[in-house]
Amino acid sequence: MxxxxxxxxxxxxxxxxxxxxxxxxxxxxxxxxxxxxxxxxxxxxxxxxxxxxxxxxxxxxxxxxxxxxxxxxxxxxxxxxxxxxxxxxxxxxxxxxxxxxxxxxxxxxxxxxxxxxxxxxxxxxxxxxxxxxxxxxxxxxxxxxxxxxxxxxxxxxxxxxxxxxxxxxxxxxxxxxxxxxxxxxxxxxxxxxxxxxxxxxxxxxxxxxxxxxxxxxxxxxxxxxxxxxxxxxxxxxxxxxxxxxxxxxxxxxxxxxxxxxxxxxxxxxSIVLSGSKAKSYLDKNYIYDEFSTAVYGITMNTSNSIFRSDKLRYALLYATDTAELEMPFGYTVADGAVPPSVKNSLGSYRDVVGGKAVVKPDEIKAYTAYQSACAGIDKADLYSVNIIAVENRDEEIGESVKGILQQWQAKLGMYCSISYISESEYDEKLKNGDYTLALTRLNGSYNCPEAYLNSFTDNVNKYSAMNSDYSKLLEKASQAKDEKEEYELCRQAEKQLISDGRFIPVAYVTEYFISTKxxxxxxxxxxxxxxxxxxxxxxx
Missing domain, CATH: 3.40.190.10 (Periplasmic binding protein-like II)
Incomplete structure (x- = not known):
């Protein structure tokens, strides 16, 4: 001890x-x-x-x-x-x-x-x-x-x-x-x-x-x-x-x-907890504040994997229905890549830009895109699709993600699994592009939508970078004349990120800052x- x-x-x-x-x-x-x-x-x-x-x-x-x-x-x-x-x-x-x-x-x-x-x-x-x-x-x-x-x-x-x-x-x-x-x-x-x-x-x-x-x-x-x-x-x-x-x-x-x-x-x-670990401390013996400053999603590697195919990305995107998922305590279904606690003088980013940025599920579009993608992809590569996740961090939301994998299997006939690895190994795979799909947790370093969306730009390039149009939108957002224009440009970039199939939002994480009474x-x-x-x- x-x-x-x-x-x-x-x-x-x-x-x-x-x-x-x-x-x-x-x-x-x-x-x-x-x-x-x-x-x-x-x-x-x-x-x-x-x-x-x-x-x-x-x-x-x-x-x-x-x-x-x-x-x-x-x-x-x-x-x-x-x-x-x-x-x-x-x-x-x-x-x-x-x-x-x-x-x-x-x-x-x-x-x-x-x-x-x-x-x-x-x-x-x-x-x-x-x-x-x-x-x-x-x-x-x-x-x-x-x-x-x-x-x-x-x-x-x-x-x-x-x-x-x-x-x-x-x-x-x-x-x-x-x-x-x-x-x-x-x-x-x-x-x-x-x-x-x-x-x-x-x-x-x-x-x-x-x-x-x-x-x-x-x-x-x-x-x-x-x-x-x-x-x-x-x-x-x-x-x-x-x-x-x-x-x-x-x-x-x-x-x-x-x-x-x-x-x-x-x-x-004081302590910071999320998920089931926090549940037993949210009673009259403690005081707490709650924040939603992190978002989980599935990132597709468009650099050197089969997900260079936009058809395959669209197939998984339209086959995903997060509204049908059962969420663990402290998690809520995500309707964008920027979580609800991000705000400025205008209010919460999610409220200001009109809430949902996710794509409406469409089984017909998903199946059509999948069949088109399969025509140009080696079947052996499809069998190797796997989601990497961080052990001792992502297991709770990973259970909900299994529901997405079941949707892909039922709607497309595509099989996929989740592998939990150490955080250092996970970061190394991201750095080297050695993955097909990744369960991603986005955390903003400060209270601003760009702090999340910049993760997919050439400058940061932690994940597969979007195209130059996406980066230009965020560059304009950082140079906007006021907060309203900044949020509108970020909304456009966020929509582009999700509709392109690079990132499928899954869940917002509620974080609790708990202190003794x-x-x-x-x-x-x-x-x-x-x-x-x-x-x-x-x-x-």
């Missing part, structure tokens, strides 16, 4: 102290140390370089950008005191808060200025940074040319400081989701002096991770060969707390596999996995 002896004893002593000092006064919920389990060691707490959800989670507590994600899921001002946008939507002028400081476990102390944002964005686009999210910010003037090496003069980047507390960002085209992008980890500030002193190890340990947010990293313990005391300990920042109250004393992130066990025994106070004011962003603990309370 895994043990975290040192930190458990410390937590126990802390609880005793808290009990002693609060026994004589009313419990206000402040000063608690919250626990939360993460599945793996964060790859890097360098915001410009980070790419995994564990890193994003910690970065969200340690850094603060111009915006943050609010409780309503929209971007709200953070480091930005105020801002204006030009009439053409291409120039953003920010006034920064003047009372924010950098700190770390060694007591680093320096004011956060506009120059820190300039340096952070320059690092984001430098080719040597190899920033995984750089392309998402190519709306910024000259960013793409700097990233490609075409421009080497960084002063030409459209991010400039106008004094210590005024920042200007110039765009080369409008971006309706720009405020949301400025709340993401890649857009965090970076202090140049601190970064240079880190000597290539910035964000890789507690001693070389700066903070301008509500918490700083006090300790970071990880031993890949041991299961004992792997954790990150965060404590609230005095400097931040001077101007914006931070109610918890700190956060303990345990690098653990036994998330449910730790939640049940009180080591952690003692907790209040914990805000979860289901897109990034970040948790806002700034105003969190815990009542004994």
């Amino acid at each position: 895994k043990k975290r002896t040192t930190i458990r004893i410390s937590a126990f002593l802390l609880c005793l102290c808290c009990a002693f000092f609060t026994s004589c006064k009313e419990d206000d919920g402040k000063g608690y140390v919250f626990g939360y389990d993460i599945s793996s060691n964060p790859g890097s707490l360098d915001p410009q370089y980070a790419s995994d959800r564990e890193s994003y989670l910690i970065i969200g507590s340690v850094f603060e950008g111009l915006f943050r994600i609010g409780a309503d899921g929209n971007a709200e001002k953070a480091m930005a005191e105020s801002y204006t946008v030009s009439d053409d939507g291409l120039t953003y002028n920010f006034k920064l808060k003047q009372d924010r400081y950098w700190t770390d476990v060694n007591g680093y102390n320096k004011k956060v200025t506009a120059a820190d944002f300039v340096f952070g964005f320059r690092r984001l686009f430098l080719p040597e940074t190899r920033a995984p999210k750089a392309s998402e910010y190519f709306c910024i003037k000259n960013s793409d040319k700097i990233n490609s090496g075409e421009i080497t003069d960084l002063s030409q980047l459209g991010v400039t400081a106008q004094g210590d507390y005024s920042l200007t960002i110039e765009l080369q085209y409008t971006e309706p989701s720009f405020a949301m992008l400025l709340a993401m980890p890649a857009a965090m500030p970076c202090n140049e002096e601190y970064f240079i002193k880190a000597q290539g190890k910035y964000g890789l340990d507690a001693e070389r991770t700066a903070s301008n947010g509500p918490f700083y990293v006090k300790t970071w313990n990880y031993d890949a060969w041991s299961n004992n005391n792997n954790n990150l300990v965060l404590r609230y920042s005095d400097k931040y707390n001077e101007h914006d109250e931070v109610t918890p004393l700190g956060l303990n992130f345990f690098i653990e596999d036994n998330h449910i066990t730790d939640f049940t025994d009180g080591t952690s106070q 003692n907790c209040e004011n914990i805000i979860y962003d289901a897109f990034t996995g970040q948790i806002d603990y700034r105003n969190a309370l815990y009542f004994d």
